[in-house]
Amino acid sequence: MSTVTDKIVPEPDEQAGRRGFLAAAITAGAAYAAALAYPVYRYLASPIEQSAAMSAVTEVALKDAQKLSPGSVLMFKFGTQPAMLIHHKDGQWVGLGAVCSHLGCTVQYQPGPNRIHCYCHGGEYDPQTGANIGGPPPRPLKKYVVKVTDEAVVVSRA
Numbered sequence: 001m002s003t004v005t006d007k008i009v010p011e012p013d014e015q016a017g018r019r020g021f022l023a024a025a026i027t028a029g030a031a032y033a034a035a036l037a038y039p040v041y042r043y044l045a046s047p048i049e050q051s052a053a054m055s056a057v058t059e060v061a062l063k064d065a066q067k068l069s070p071g072s073v074l075m076f077k078f079g080t081q082p083a084m085l086i087h088h089k090d091g092q093w094v095g096l097g098a099v100c101s102h103l104g105c106t107v108q109y110q111p112g113p114n115r116i117h118c119y120c121h122g123g124e125y126d127p128q129t130g131a132n133i134g135g136p137p138p139r140p141l142k143k144y145v146v147k148v149t150d151e152a153v154v155v156s157r158a
């Protein structure tokens, strides 16, 4: 007479193989989740990071910009945002943000007609004040304080 008392017990090597497979599956799942989450994180964090970078910058010194001839413009970055320094023909210096208040295109100063124009949808701004004077822009351009020294033009937040 025989009794069946033998249990099927996995061999030690087989148990280690299962644990290894489980660990590899968990690692691969975590890596896959991270790969999916990172672009979402970057998308959501970008405006916050840009805002923090912008608020960290309070002034920009533009070396030798005092030599800019009247009736011309110098494009530069104020933090992460494009900006412009206009030296008007009457000698006045004006610092303005160059981001259109409509949908964020970069605007350009046109000395001939003496206007700031946005090519995206035809927005227009006053080059002295940055006021929105035509087209779809709902707000004026950001205005900066300009100080001219012997070595540079310093543009700072108002």
Ligand code: FES
Residues within 6 Å of the ligand: 100, 101, 102, 103, 104, 105, 118, 119, 120, 121, 122, 123, 135, 136, 137
């Ligand atoms: S983005 Fe400038 S007018 Fe639309």
